[in-house]
Amino acid sequence: MANKHVITLIVNGKDYTLSVEARRTLADALRDDCGLTGTHLGCEHGVCGACTVLVDDKPVRSCLMFAVQAEGCSVRTVEGLAKGDALHLLQKAFWENHGLQCGFCTPGFLMLAAGALEADPDLSEEEIRDILSSNLCRCTGYQNIIKSVCLAANEMRACPPSADR
Ligand code: FES
Ligand code: FES
Structure with missing residues (x-):
């Protein structure tokens, strides 16, 4: 010890x-x-x-x-992030919008975006781009990651996640 x-x-x-x-x-x-x-x-x-x-x-x-x-x-x-079989809206958006390829960077992007959107659900696309620029992805070219987070942000605004994180 x-x-x-x-x-x-x-x-x-x-x-x-x-x-x-x-x-x-x-x-x-x-x-x-x-x-x-x-x-x-x-x-x-x-x-x-x-x-x-x-x-x-x-x-x-x-x-x-x-x-x-x-x-x-x-x-x-x-x-x-997921609740049982129900993916978090960010995970669903990454899946549906090809926000990942090899997936190595994905957990980091998901947690970065989750924290940012919980702190400020009204982030603009410009602000989302700025926040996501802190993480690196070797595969996607970033466009689909940004698209996924922006679409998830819209859905989270329309349907906020429950408080039990
Ligand atoms: S492994 Fe921590 S910032 Fe790269
Ligand atoms: S999807 Fe491969 S590093 Fe981002």
Whole structure:
């Protein structure tokens, strides 16, 4: 137990008690200790955004945050977006509008967009483009990602998601 800290992460509403070194990243804790591999690791130094999750509802690059810093926070990952068989409106929009190809970047884009639209459901296309520009995609050329998020934003405005996240 030397040099390890026992922490409890609340991920997608479930408690995970972990014993981690202070240097363990939130991304590694989610993937390797919680078994939630939907959060992807690309660059591992804050550039690509593939590892984006929501911490207390704000998008965070989980490769840049230590797991111990997330103690007591609400962490949401891509695994928590769908409710059973019902896809989140963002997931549905990505699926229907070819917002992904290989899908490696997709969890990061979904969580980034989810956090942004929950914070401000009235984001303009210009603002959505600006927010999405923080994440990288090697496949799509971005147009269908932007289209998917804009269409999902319209649907979320018409039919806001329930508060039980
Ligand atoms: S893996 Fe975290 S920003 Fe690229
Ligand atoms: S869909 Fe392949 S990296 Fe974005």
